[in-house]
Amino acid sequence: MALEIYHLRAIGERGEELLDAHGDKGRFAEAVDDDLHRRGGPPLPCLMTFTSGRITHHGTLFVGNKAAEGRKRVNISQVEPLRTPLRTVDIVDRISGRFKTSIRGSLRTSGLVEGPAALALLEAIRDLDPRLAAEIDRFETDRRRVATLPPRKREALALEKEMTGTALSFSGIDRRELLNWRMPASETGCFLDGLEQVRHREDAMIMNDMQHVPGFEYIGPRAQSAAQFSNGDVTLTLVLANHLAIEEQLGADLLYYNETYRAFTLIQYKAMEHGAMATAIFRLPNHKLDDEIARMRQLQQQLTDCPPNTHCNGFRLLENPFYLKLCPRIEFEPADTGLVKGMYLPLDYWDLIAADPTKAGPKGGRLVSFDNVGRHFDNTNFIPLVANGWVGTTAEQSAVLAPIVRELISEGRSLTLAVSRTRKKPPPQAAYVSRRAREEEQQHVRLYR
Numbered sequence: 001m002a003l004e005i006y007h008l009r010a011i012g013e014r015g016e017e018l019l020d021a022h023g024d025k026g027r028f029a030e031a032v033d034d035d036l037h038r039r040g041g042p043p044l045p046c047l048m049t050f051t052s053g054r055i056t057h058h059g060t061l062f063v064g065n066k067a068a069e070g071r072k073r074v075n076i077s078q079v080e081p082l083r084t085p086l087r088t089v090d091i092v093d094r095i096s097g098r099f100k101t102s103i104r105g106s107l108r109t110s111g112l113v114e115g116p117a118a119l120a121l122l123e124a125i126r127d128l129d130p131r132l133a134a135e136i137d138r139f140e141t142d143r144r145r146v147a148t149l150p151p152r153k154r155e156a157l158a159l160e161k162e163m164t165g166t167a168l169s170f171s172g173i174d175r176r177e178l179l180n181w182r183m184p185a186s187e188t189g190c191f192l193d194g195l196e197q198v199r200h201r202e203d204a205m206i207m208n209d210m211q212h213v214p215g216f217e218y219i220g221p222r223a224q225s226a227a228q229f230s231n232g233d234v235t236l237t238l239v240l241a242n243h244l245a246i247e248e249q250l251g252a253d254l255l256y257y258n259e260t261y262r263a264f265t266l267i268q269y270k271a272m273e274h275g276a277m278a279t280a281i282f283r284l285p286n287h288k289l290d291d292e293i294a295r296m297r298q299l300q301q302q303l304t305d306c307p308p309n310t311h312c313n314g315f316r317l318l319e320n321p322f323y324l325k326l327c328p329r330i331e332f333e334p335a336d337t338g339l340v341k342g343m344y345l346p347l348d349y350w351d352l353i354a355a356d357p358t359k360a361g362p363k364g365g366r367l368v369s370f371d372n373v374g375r376h377f378d379n380t381n382f383i384p385l386v387a388n389g390w391v392g393t394t395a396e397q398s399a400v401l402a403p404i405v406r407e408l409i410s411e412g413r414s415l416t417l418a419v420s421r422t423r424k425k426p427p428p429q430a431a432y433v434s435r436r437a438r439e440e441e442q443q444h445v446r447l448y449r
Contacts, residue, residue: 002115003122003140006046006061008032008076009110015050019057019079027077027176031067035112036074042143043179043335045136046076049107054085058132060139062179062335077179086128094124145183146334153187158332159269160191160416162340163254164227164238166267167418169379170256170386171236173229175337183334190240192225194334210237210419213257214264214398215405219417222409239417241409253408257419261313261389262398267323267344268292271330275369280328284354284366295411296322296347299404309394317385321393322347326368343370344377 008030010018021028036044046061057079064073088107095103099120106113106121113121126133149157161178168175177197184193192198210216222241229236254267270289275281300320309315327342345353353359353373359366377385385391393401408415 003118004044004112004114005118005121005136006036006044006074006112007049007055007106007110008046008061008074009049009108011050011052018076019050022077022079027075028079029064029073029075030110031071031073032110034066034070034072036063036072041333041335042146043139044112045139046074048076048079049088051085053088055082055088055091055107056085057081058135060179075179077176082129082132084129086125086132090128091121091124094127095120142183146332149187149332154332155271155329157191158330160240161332161334162269162327162330163267163416163418164191164195165337165339166254167236167238167256167416167420168229169339169383170258170418171229171234171420172387173231173234173236175339177229178337179335181334190225192227192238192240195227197227197229198225210239213417213419214400215402216417218402218406218409219415234420234422237419237421241415241417242412253413253415255405255408255415255417256386256392257398257417258386258389258392259419259421261392262395263316263321263386263389263392264398264401265321265323265386265392267325268296269325269327272326272328272369274329275367279369279371281367281369282326284359284368293347293350295407299407300347302400302403303393303397306394306396306400309396311395313389314394314396316392316394317390318346318348319394319397320347321391321397324350339379341378343373344382345373349375 010030018028018030041063044061044063046059047055048057048059050056059076059079062075062077064075067073088104091107092100092104099117102117103113103121106117122133122136125136146154161181165175165178168177178195180196181191181194184190186193210220219239219241223239224241226237226239228238254269256265256267257263258265270282272280272282300322303319303321309319324345324347325342326345327340330340353368359368359372405415
């Protein structure tokens with residue numbers, strides 16, 4: 001992909017409205033002519049003209065949904081004023097004759113400058129404002145580094161990003177927090193390392209804050225990276241343990257702790273493959289998964305020995321905290337904050353699916369797909385169940401979870417521990433979480449509307 005630079009022109013009252021929106025929310029959206037790449041593609045450097053004849057600000061642009069016929073919504077954040085606004089005439093004077101006319105036109109309206117014209121614009125800016133040029137260079141450098149990652153590294157980043165986004169959704173924190181991700185300096189870095197919220201694994205605040213989480217004594221010494229998010233009411237802390245080279249990993253699990261209800265939910269992710277007619281399928285039998293499920297069953301047996309729950313907040317629809325999420329193989333798209341379409345399946349239900357003789361493929365093999373699995377939870381209806389403590393361990397089970405965590409850690413699995421804490425009392429119903437999840441599932445653009 002050639003270099004791309006977007007120019008946004010909003011003069012007068014509209015410009016003031018956009019800057020006010022950024023001041024309130026740290027971002028703003030605008031509908032523009034649809035000359036942009038698909039939603040979820042790489043972020044673009046954005047130059048902004050809020051005063052006629054001058055570029056006054058710069059920021060980061062993400063491509064959103066189609067807004068109307070021939071129009072697309074762009075989402076712009078990290079807007080900063082230039083130390084010295086750049087006069088359009090000064091930029092155009094430094095452009096060679098080949099691109100002078102087209103760039104002059106581009107700077108008089110909103111639109112995309114790409115390819116050789118974008119390179120010419122960048123060099124003119126470099127002569128006038130080297131600091132701004134370096135910011136634009138950073139976008140291209142990050143894009144190239146991501147594009148050249150080995151397939152399995154991209155797959156690992158995609159899975160870690162999915163688990164992070166899922167934990168944010170369970171906590172009710174906006175997934176737009178992920179938009180500021182940047183490629184880590186180290187090629188061996190994990191997804192958390194590229195976030196602004198990343199904390200050193202030795203961070204005393206995080207380590208001390210997590211000490212009372214059941215089983216953390218086993219995770220802490222193996223913590224590779226940590227990040228913390230907050231929306232004022234809820235704080236979410238993520239710790240990644242046993243982060244190994246992808247070819248050395250035995251699997252990946254998300255262990256989510258809802259502190260309000262003292263409930264752990266463990267999700268194991270499994271990638272589907274492309275079947276006939278591009279349908280995503282999961283083939284049976286899968287001996288590796290069989291072994292992992294046997295481990296889950298062994299660990300679950302330890303939980304069944306706990307005394308029964310006697311408190312309202314401890315009630316669960318199902319006192320088995322283990323779930324599989326089958327999802328199509330996912331591409332790593334740093335600018336797409338959506339959750340992957342997939343099927344959340346309770347472990348007890350999976351046992352019935354795996355034993356069902358009707359799960360046969362066209363050539364006699366056995367497989368599971370969206371078409372034949374029957375009932376399943378999707379993102380929309382699973383998120384409120386976890387967020388509001390309807391599923392997961394009881395408080396009594398959570399208290400004895402340490403051996404389970406020790407077992408996961410000792411096996412060398414890549415484990416993401418997510419702990420959600422709230423300052424407020426639990427809501428009387430799941431209406432707001434359910435509504436938000438449903439809207440996101442319908443939209444599938446998880447930027448902002």
